[in-house]
Amino acid sequence: MKYMLLIYNRPGFLEELTEDERTALFGEVDAIMRELTESGELVGGQALADPAQTRTVRLRDGLPAVTDGPFLESREVFAGYIAVDCETPERAAEIAARWPDVRFGGAMEVRPIMDDAGTEM
């Protein structure tokens, strides 16, 4: 079963850490990624640029219009994801629980990825 682990954090929280803390944090992420690679569970992942670089497309006067800035103004923003293929949902949650952003006031969402296959009812 494939899951996407959505990483939410507060923009700029990294800048408030000491250099050692940042190094430790990136080390933790590397370690998790290495473990997922070695276990054959890693499907993919991407980090997103700072929300300041966001452009949002919305309908205005019946036409799509592009504006600068995110769709939702919020304290926590969607910062990236990793996709995993795990044996159980518990395992996916366990991976999320270890993601360091959680310790710094962020949150992880564990969401099943939809499958193109299906059984007729």
Add this chain to the structure above:
Amino acid sequence: MSTGPSPEDLRALAPRVLGALARRHGQFDACEDAVQEALLAAATQWPAEGVPANSYGWLLTVATRRLTDQWRSESARRDREAAVAAEAERLAPAVDERPADADDTLTLLFLCCHPALTPSSQIALTLRAVGGLTTAEIARAFLVPEATMAQRISRAKQRIKASGARFEPPPPAERDRRLAAVLHALYLVFNEGYTASGGAELHRAELTAEALRLTRDLHRLLPGDGEVTGLLALMLLTDARRAARTAPGGALVPLAEQDRGRWDRAAIDEGLALIADALTWSPPGPYQLQAAIAAVHAEAPDAAATDWPQILALYRLLAHLAPNPMVTLNQAVAAAMVHGPQAGLDLLRPLEEDERTAGHHRLAAVRAHLLERAGDHAAARAAYREAARRTTSLPERRYLEAKASEGTR
């Protein structure tokens, strides 16, 4: 010079070559890598240079060379060249040696479905070592990056090695349990392919053919095993419905609404003959019973002519033999067809409290279906909506959403 071999021909040679090497040498993980490299070499060289007269011998020679190369480079580090050269002589099987085909394939299947492995690792390793598929093909079929699949396979082999398992049949006391694991892995491969809906899913759909091919092989090796026969029959009878199970555009068509003229008669006939025969000499097991149920569906000229009392009796037997909430779910559908929707809804009640099924979309979907039949359309729509929210399958969600909005517009 003939044209290139079909992938099927090449794949069929894989377990024979691997068996010969592993029997000689015992180091399953290294042998498996060597055979995989030989298969890749064949896939690139044969189309250009022609298929060698003795393709088995060619693969065995190349795989042996790869194995000795690997040994040599390892031993260079340990400065043991001489010992290795002697070992290489010893382990190189004669190319004209008759392969102990049957036993080897069986031993390989047991090894790949070793209990130390998770089901997904068992499947991946079986497809590569016995099925002769490349890592790239397996990765495409399971929609993961090739590196991920390579890692999964290599880890599976490490686990087998760490478990101390050898290239030999399991002890007699374990054999039945180990065979059940093999059948389960083949069944999962089949399902993975069967539920894929074509188009972009084509690579995945090929898994059905692979599962059938491997199960046919297994049946050829163990013709006297009723469950192996049952699984083969179940796959044939299920796969026969493939063309009718999706509408153009990929929408799922429920069994009752399928155009039975599009069912594959040849597959049905073969499946029916297999299961009818097995049930005369084998004690019934779960795969045989599921095949028997599929056979009752296959024999009905249209949905209305389905012998539901027979299906209900078979599900009761199955629930007795191999109790499982998913069996109860199907039994509830059959009970509703025989005794009316309320009888089915009554059977669902314990499942609502069973943590294995309480939140499962199939339970909500069956409840919706039975409520619909009972004429409680509002409750049916709510249950269809719940099922649609719970499924992680796009075509199922589409079907369930359509059912949820039926009659509301």
